[in-house]
Amino acid sequence: MRLTGTVVADADTVYEDGAVVTSGDEIVAVGDRQRLVRQYPDHDSRSFDIVAPGLVGSHVHSVQSLGRGIADDEALLDWLFDHVLPMEAAMDAEQMRTAATLGYMECLASGVTTVVDHLSVAHADQAFEAAGEIGIRGLLGKVLMDYDAGALQEDTDAALAESERLIERYHGAFDDRIRYAVTPRFAVSCTERCLRGARDLADAYDDVRIHTHASENRDEIQTVEDRTGMRNVEWLDEVGLTGPDVTLAHCVWTDETERAILAETDTTVVHCPSSNMKLASGIAPVEAYLQRGITVALGNDGPPCNNTLDPFTEMRQAALLAKVGELDATALPAATAFRMATEHGGQATGFDVGVLAPGRPADVIGLATDTARATPVHDPLSHLVFAAHGDDVRFTMVDGEVVYDDGSFANVDGAAVRADARRHADSIYAEISSKD
Helix, strand or coil: CEEEEEEEEECCEEEEEEEEEEECCEEEEEEEHHHHHHHCCCCCEEEEEEEEECEEEEEECHHHHHHCCCCCCCCHHHHHHHHHHHHHHHCCHHHHHHHHHHHHHHHHHCCEEEEEEECCCCCHHHHHHHHHHHCCEEEEECEECCCCCHHHCCCHHHHHHHHHHHHHHHCCHHHHCEEEEEEECCHHHCCHHHHHHHHHHHHCCCCCEEEEEECCCHHHHHHHHHHHCCCHHHHHHHCCCCCCCEEEEECCCCCHHHHHHHHHHCCEEEECHHHHHHCCCCCCCHHHHHHCCCCEEECCECHHHCCCCCHHHHHHHHHHHHHHHHCCCCCCCHHHHHHHHCHHHHHHHCCCCCCCCCCCECCEEEECCCCHHHCCCCCHHHHHHHCCCHHHEEEEEECCEEEEECCEECCCCHHHHHHHHHHHHHHHHHHHHHHC
16 A cells, blocks of 8 residues: 655654555555655555554553543542542453453554553453454553452462463464563552562563553552562562563652663653643653653553543643653653654564554554644644644554544444443443442
């Protein structure tokens, strides 16, 4: 296929009259439109106002999609233990499948082609199957919680064994679009044996990564320090949960020692600005991380603490929040925010995505600019970061397959999924209310 328009190939490369040519599951050419039309005359052609790499949601909770709006105006630990975990505990397999599918629908329709998805304790198979069916690329993991986790608490050995079963079944599944991340919820709800077991499990398999939350909230940090005598990142480093195969979501509250650990171990940080603002967690020191050479990617977190999975919102919020936090209008320019949502996301996932270049996976999106908000477009990169919305996306391709096209999903019935989601949400909250 030949996709034409203003091509934003990466954070440094824009072709004003460009084209991207795909064949099978990979990109074969990127550059000047006229040249590529002559070189590839027989390819089917589609035209968009802007063509860009698929964006990477480096920290999402797809299975929380049925909880959008249930816990507004709550602090993190109250939000989690009083609202979100009871919701997850109440969900059966069918509800989990619908929630994950709904989350992936929103991602694909908003230009996200790859996710790092922090699932729940139970029914993780349902999310893996949903991801495989709908066609998204993903690094997914069953949550581990073996300490002070209420109805979701697991036996440590059973939790690790279930994770290993899922690795055997799904790591590299669906033509290697789906891979596994060992996923402890966070240090607050995991014993030392669980955290060390997560590292051992990841090390036992090629390309299995680790993904967890860290240092999101000052109460969380104090809880970990009271239990371990260490700050959060120091503790995670002690138990083996740092390194180039680890992504740590949030990292809002870190000191200089912890930042040095992140840099020295080549651990990736995932910044979730909208979630951090809504939960009043604080402003992550993104500029300080980038200056140390730490890879920082972008994520939305979950619908209950963000309310959307729109990646364009996160690029805009990341850039604006950094400028406020640093009191410096030059902080985190558009190119950096875009790189965090693309190339850095590829580094966080281990997939070779986030750039439009020959030999890369054919993960491509097409956007429209036929709105007052998008008129005029002086700088395509500035537009993508500061003005674009997820609903500007008209076309999403993953691995060479068109999975979303002008409002329709290729592999699922969107209207039916939304109807099921409304029905399941009513059932879940009726059950939770009956126990109050």
